[in-house]
Amino acid sequence: MKKIFKTGKPYIWLSGGTLTISLLMIFGLVTLIMIKGLGIFWPHNITSLVLNDNSTVIGEVAKVEPIPNLKDAYRTKLKIGNRDIYGMDFRWFDNSSVLSRDFPPTALTIERREWGNMYGFLRGMKHDSSIVPLSLTDLKPLLKESKSLYKRIRHIEKKEIGKINHKMEKHRLSLKSLEREPQSDSILRKIGAIKSKVEELETLYTEKVDTLTDLYTSAKGKEVVIQLADRREESLPIFQIIRIYDPNQMGVYAKSCFYVQKFWEFVSAEPREANTEGGVFPAIFGTVIMVLIMSLAVTPLGVITAVFLREYTSDNIFSRIVRISVNNLAGVPSIVFGVFGLGFFIYFIGGGIDKMFFSESLPTPTFGTGGILWASLTLALMTVPVVVVATEEGISSVPKSLKEASYGLGATKFETLWRVTLPQATPGILTGMILAMARAAGEVAPLMITGVVKLAPSLPLDSYSPFIHLERKFMHLGFHIYDVGFQSPNVEAALPMVYTTTLILLLTVLALNLVAIIVRNKLRKKYVSSAL
DSSP states (O other), X not given: OHHHHHHTHHHHHHHHHHHHHHHXXXXXXXXXXXXXXXXGGSOOOOEEEEETTSOEEEEEEXXXXXXXXXXXXXXXEEEOOOHHHHSOSEEEEEGGGEEEEEOOTTOEEEEESSSSEEEEEEEEEEETTEEEOOOHHHHHHHHHHHHHHHHHHHHIIIIIHHHHHHHHHHHHHHHHHHHHSOOOHHHHHHHHHHHHHHHHHHHHHHHHHHHHHHHHHHHTTOEEEEEOTTSOEEEEEGGGEEEEEOGGGOOHHHHHHHHHHHHHHHHHSOEETTTTEEOOHHHHHHHHHHHHHHHHHHHHHHHHHHHHHHHSOOSSHHHHHHHHHHHHHTTSOHHHHHHHIIIIIIIIIIHHHHHHHOGGGTTSOSSSSOOHHHHHHHHHHHHHHHHHHHHHHHHHTSOHHHHHHHHHTTOOHHHHIIIXXXXXHHHHHHXXXXXXXXXXXXXXXXXXXXXXXXXXXXXXXXXXXXXXXXXXXXXXXXXXXXXXXXXXXXXXXXXXXXXXHXXXXXXXXXXXXXXXXXXXXXXXXXXXXXXX
């Protein structure tokens, strides 16, 4: 036995087995997330259940499981929807209480802008006190018209009225700034010109509001009547319908096309219904922008620190203190970095910027409140140790002969560092950046007090000057998962959204890391002589 252990083979097998178990656990977790999350986009058939009390319910079968402590007894979890009517999305039924199951061919799934899905049968269009028969084919042009109307309303609200509000706010701040200056003829003329522009904008604003009122009024005029499973009839404005389809009549190809359409909507649309419906595009955008800003901040800071420790200082008391401090930073809880970012970046630096450059906006803060810039800098400080360690390893792996050759050709220490050492160590620097990006993308605790919000009214990047607004609050996939999973008013219905958003976060981090890995591999090929 001793001879076997001396060969080292048991340790090799132990390491290989541990790695295999770890990989299987990771793949198993990702598979579980995909199974739980991606099924939300598939148009499931609508099941009709007739119970032993002669009542009928319809909906999507969400789960079938055995009843605890009862042999050969099962129960079914049915997503009945119609939350505004029944007060719940799901209902459990003992299979023993079900007399019959059916898949009605005319049953419809109605996806609404509010209150989630509705399941029922199309009776027709409401006209005064009567109901005009209407088929699903006849309804599609009306839905298309309603969708165009909704886009028009959103364009006026976000673009046209948003642009007017932006201009009015700029004029208000300019007017406030001019009123603080000593009054002179030129100042009074400027004040008068600004007030004239504000009056014009107010007139234009009133016109847009009137246009919105007319559009909303026209949207309320058309309603369809839906018959529920209990024979009750409900009127539903067409404007509230996102899409309506009959899953029991759809084939595999139609369902696959529907699945792709829903998935694209999820990654490209804005959230709705307290983030439990719609898409996650603002959260994806905020996560990517935050990681990029963090990378731009942490890489120079980590590289400069590593170069100083490796190339410009000896093993003295000062360098030891710096190394101990860097190593201790790696063990500080992330929430502590968030508190530091709140006090230093937001209140101290941001508050100082507001006093110097945005005094006319006070007491409303501009930079003196949470924003994507301060969140990114906070995460940059948190991930500095990772970049420092990786950069030091990259610098130490540069062959000493290359440095000596550079010195022999007359290059200075800085020239050798800039033209030889750092290019050779770039793959190691990128390795540190990859690790920093992976950690920062999943952090939530420090973001909750430095700028992340449940729903951001606008993105940090838009068409308004200066186009990049680093002071704005933002959405983040990690916080979105926390919010939907633990703060949602309807957690049970939002659970698939938690898994799907988790998968999107994993894919986003993977995409960012793949880009950095590809760049690193190209640099490794370029600097063949590097020991990396």
